[in-house]
């Protein structure tokens with residue numbers, strides 16, 4: 435299978451003339467009873483009207499996207515949706531995490547009301563996790579709840595945020611603090627959109643893919659070791675398989691624990707260390723997935739110090755993260771002291787009664803969520819990365 439052509443953000447995607455063999459579309463289901471929904475993964479899906487039709491009930495559709503994605507992909511999705519006299523509108527939001535706010539959401543509500551969308555409208559999220567989270571929340575709120583479709587265009591959103599129904603916006607006092615659980619009708623993943631994704635964003639998505647191998651799927655981890663070079667080359671068939679296996683893991687976790695009372699929290703491997711890095715370095719300097727990459731390496735280090743995992747497994751984890759062009763350590767430029775890092779780790783939704791709870795590894799493919807570890811060992815991990823006395 436030839437690799438997907440690669441270009442930097444802002445470039446036009448290659449024309450999809452489909453002269454090369456197209457991988458078969460893979461479909462899996464998020465098993466949530468009467469709210470179950472399909473995830474379709476393949477090449478050229480943005481043009482496949484039938485996949486969208488299954489998620490649209492009424493005669494009105496509002497596509498929500500941003501200023502970077504609209505010039506690349508909006509026309510194709512509009513063309514696929516404009517059938518049977520359907521009213522297809524679009525609202526193009528500014529691009530960036532800093533616009534994931536209630537104020538930006540108001541632009542979506544304004545567009546819906548100005549175009550007289552009623553309770554049977556369907557919202558379509560065309561973009562990365564920021565657009566997906568905001569569109570889902572707009573759908574949860576508009577006229578007390580309307581359906582929506584996820585069309586994720588970053589690797590991170592294709593393997594994580596578009597599946598599972600967590601939606602919301604940021605508040606000046608906290609990230610993702612205003613939101614709702616609202617599941618989509620369907621997720622349509624076109625791997626060809628990854629051709630225009632910048633390399634750092636691509637690697638950030640790989641961090642979440644590696645995470646599934648670490649927390650619950652050792653065979654997938656071994657498959658990633660065998661296929662990382664092909665993934666980095668963005669070979670379509672390998673991408674489809676990696677995304678499918680990731681979505682299957684996420685779908686299983688969500689089906690077992692939709693509202694995160696238990697197992698779903700394991701999806702946060704590396705995130706407590708990562709949040710400390712993101713906050714300490716200032717949001718936007720490290721991508722979330724990059725911080726999670728370094729955070730997973732730190733969680734692996736602590737797991738070895740606790741005697742829960744073999745050093746050889748830690749070395750395999752670090753090697754795979756490095757092949758995915760991810761950082762494997764926090765900055766050592768004096769940004770953090772051990773106590774400073776620890777106090778940033780205290781601010782985490784998983785913590786109970788001020789005790790730091792972490793997802794740690796019992797081996798590749800086996801994790802635990804716990805606050806029962808020797809605090810000295812956590813300090814020793816931080817000292818190993820940051821320098822200073824534990």
Ligand code: NAD
Nearest residue numbers: 443502529562563564565587588590591595600627630631
């Ligand atoms: P993002 O949505 O900001 O996208 C990253 C950048 O890539 C943006 O500039 C975007 O415009 C651009 N982009 C998107 N698709 C592109 C493409 N195909 N070609 C070129 N450029 C493209 O970031 P993200 O990493 O996708 O998502 C991060 C967000 O997701 C955060 O807000 C985070 O809180 C949220 N998130 C939510 C969940 C969940 O379960 N709901 C899970 C993880 C993350």
Ligand code: GLY
Nearest residue numbers: 594598600698701
């Ligand atoms: N990204 C974490 C979750 O969906 O629960």
